[in-house]
Amino acid sequence: MTKAVLAQPPASTEQAPPRRPKKRIDRTYYFMLVPAVALFTFFLVLPSVIGVTFSLTNYAGYGEWRFIGFGNYFAMLDDPAILRAYGFTFFLAIVAVIAVNICAMAIALGLNAKIKWRAGIRTIFFIPMVLSAIIVAYIFNYIFSTGLPTIAEALGFTPLASSLLASEQWAWVPIVFVTAWQAIPGATIIYLAGLQSVPEEVYEAAYLDGAGAWRRFASITLPLVAGYVMINIILGFKGFLGAYEIIVALTGGGPGNATTTVTMRILGGVTGGDYAYQMANAVIFFIIAISISLVQYRILNRKGMSL
Numbered sequence: 001m002t003k004a005v006l007a008q009p010p011a012s013t014e015q016a017p018p019r020r021p022k023k024r025i026d027r028t029y030y031f032m033l034v035p036a037v038a039l040f041t042f043f044l045v046l047p048s049v050i051g052v053t054f055s056l057t058n059y060a061g062y063g064e065w066r067f068i069g070f071g072n073y074f075a076m077l078d079d080p081a082i083l084r085a086y087g088f089t090f091f092l093a094i095v096a097v098i099a100v101n102i103c104a105m106a107i108a109l110g111l112n113a114k115i116k117w118r119a120g121i122r123t124i125f126f127i128p129m130v131l132s133a134i135i136v137a138y139i140f141n142y143i144f145s146t147g148l149p150t151i152a153e154a155l156g157f158t159p160l161a162s163s164l165l166a167s168e169q170w171a172w173v174p175i176v177f178v179t180a181w182q183a184i185p186g187a188t189i190i191y192l193a194g195l196q197s198v199p200e201e202v203y204e205a206a207y208l209d210g211a212g213a214w215r216r217f218a219s220i221t222l223p224l225v226a227g228y229v230m231i232n233i234i235l236g237f238k239g240f241l242g243a244y245e246i247i248v249a250l251t252g253g254g255p256g257n258a259t260t261t262v263t264m265r266i267l268g269g270v271t272g273g274d275y276a277y278q279m280a281n282a283v284i285f286f287i288i289a290i291s292i293s294l295v296q297y298r299i300l301n302r303k304g305m306s307l
Contacts, residue, residue: 051279061275072280081257082281085265092175092261093240099180100187101232107184108191109217129185137178137249141165144174144250165251168258175259178246183239187232194228195221234296241289 055072059065076082111122128136145163152160164170198221206216222229244263247253253260253268260268262285269278 052283054276055279055283057276059276060273061270062273065276072277073284075277076281076284081260082265084257085260085262088172088259089241089243089261089263092172092179092243093237095172095176096179096183096240096243097233097236099176100183100236101229103180104184104187104232105191105229108188108195109221111188112192112195125188126185128182131182133182133245134249136182137246140174140178140181141250166255168255171251171255171259175243175247175250178250179240179243182246183236187236190228190232191225194225198224230300234300238289238293238296241292 054065056067056069057065058068058071107125111125115121144165149161149163152158164174202220202224203216206220211219242263243261244267247259247261247264251259253264262281266278266282266285269275269281
């Protein structure tokens with residue numbers, strides 16, 4: 001009996017790990033989350049679902065309607081007005097991005113230099129950023145349609161004696177000018193942040209090696225701020241695709257339909273009895289914008305940058 005008792009293995013002294021108490025979520029979290037989700041669903045998700053649904057119908061914005069499948073989508077492929085709107089929208093975005101980034105980089109280089117009254121000059125350059133786009137556009141509308149032709153006619157400069165806004169061939173020039181004028185300050189701020197992150201010792205070493213101003217810019221400045229250039233290009237392109245207020249105030253999409261963007265075409269159709277057709281246009285435009293955003297996001301990830 002004693003041997004049997006001694007032969008038994010000793011009881012384990014190890015204790016089971018204590019159970020972690022369930023972490024209770026503070027009710028404040030729900031008070032903040034639920035209203036945000038509800039507002040997002042009501043104002044964004046629900047209208048999007050309704051828009052996609054009506055894009056499959058012949059709904060005019062009023063009266064009866066019926067499902068027609070993808071008829072609106074197929075009709076867009078043969079609609080010259082829609083194709084022209086897409087062409088002008090992408091043309092405007094590309095030209096505006098180029099103009100904004102070239103001017104913003106030049107201004108940022110000047111404002112980053114050791115010049116007198118630098119803080120005051122920076123403030124002046126950033127004023128267009130805080131002004132309303134629609135007000136700025138109406139002011140420039142008067143300048144391009146009345147002021148500039150009057151001055152050109154007095155000077156005998158015939159090409160500008162008539163308003164550029166009335167020319168189908170050149171109406172895009174004032175639009176790009178005003179769009180760039182208001183967008184340049186924002187891009188300049190980003191470039192200034194990039195330029196100030198470049199160590200001054202790098203420029204001093206290059207200067208001692210005999211590198212000129214252009215050589216220092218091409219070999220030092222531009223490579224070191226390449227990430228900021230990419231960010232400005234991405235933000236600018238996405239913003240210019242939705243151009244609306246400035247064009248409405250300058251040309252109203254004219255002359256004819258020469259300066260009508262996709263956004264103007266969508267909003268005009270929604271209020272003009274072409275609801276379902278323009279909902280299909282909006283869905284296509286949304287898919288294109290998302291695709292461009294995903295490509296840009298992958299480019300940023302590859303370069304180790306983030307917005």
